[in-house]
Amino acid sequence: VRTARADDAAAILNLWSLARGASASTADPPATIERLLARDPGALLVAHLDAMIVGTAIATWDGWRGHIYRVAVTPERRRQGMGRLLVTAAQARLRTLGATKVNVAVDEHDPGSIAFWLAVGYRRDRGMSRFAKAL
Numbered sequence: 001v002r003t004a005r006a007d008d009a010a011a012i013l014n015l016w017s018l019a020r021g022a023s024a025s026t027a028d029p030p031a032t033i034e035r036l037l038a039r040d041p042g043a044l045l046v047a048h049l050d051a052m053i054v055g056t057a058i059a060t061w062d063g064w065r066g067h068i069y070r071v072a073v074t075p076e077r078r079r080q081g082m083g084r085l086l087v088t089a090a091q092a093r094l095r096t097l098g099a100t101k102v103n104v105a106v107d108e109h110d111p112g113s114i115a116f117w118l119a120v121g122y123r124r125d126r127g128m129s130r131f132a133k134a135l
């Protein structure tokens with residue numbers, strides 16, 4: 001796992017077109033990656049096998065909480081520990097930056113995602129719901 005570079009953008013967008021979560025609804029124009037790398041150069045992590053990008057995670061720290069987004073592994077490489085590796089790397093980054101808690105939004109209707117997050121040590125925050133609004 002390493003930090004993404006600007007020239008990874010096409011491969012990352014290709015991966016997300018195949019592998020992002022079923023409930024992810026934001027569009028993925030190339031500018032989103034440029035903007036993320038400019039705003040927070042270490043936030044976007046990629047898992048690679050040789051030269052091929054096979055997974056991603058976004059780990060952000062805002063000075064208050066850590067957040068992990070876009071954990072995605074290419075379909076043919078799933079169940080090989082890649083997702084766990086990405087979450088471990090994301091958590092290591094957040095811990096180094098000072099985060100003591102990490103929040104993740106998980107699709108209630110995706111049993112695979114729920115099983116994954118439980119397997120990597122996350123617990124449902126019962127009583128809390130995510131509210132969202134488009135700006």
Ligand SMILES: CC(C)(COP(=O)(O)OP(=O)(O)OC[C@H]1O[C@@H](n2cnc3c(N)ncnc32)[C@H](O)[C@@H]1OP(=O)(O)O)[C@@H](O)C(=O)NCCC(=O)NCCS
Nearest residue numbers: 020021071072073078079080081082083084112115116119
């Ligand atoms: C969720 C996802 C990232 C998991 O990646 P992965 O590389 O397959 O995960 P790992 O191999 O590290 O799995 C670790 C453990 O999680 C659990 N797990 C992972 N996927 C699972 C699934 N589909 N069903 C049940 N349990 C699952 C298992 O306990 C697994 O350990 P095991 O294989 O030894 O049984 C991948 O399926 C994916 O990209 N899904 C689409 C994107 C998405 O939904 N992301 C999550 C939303 S943020």
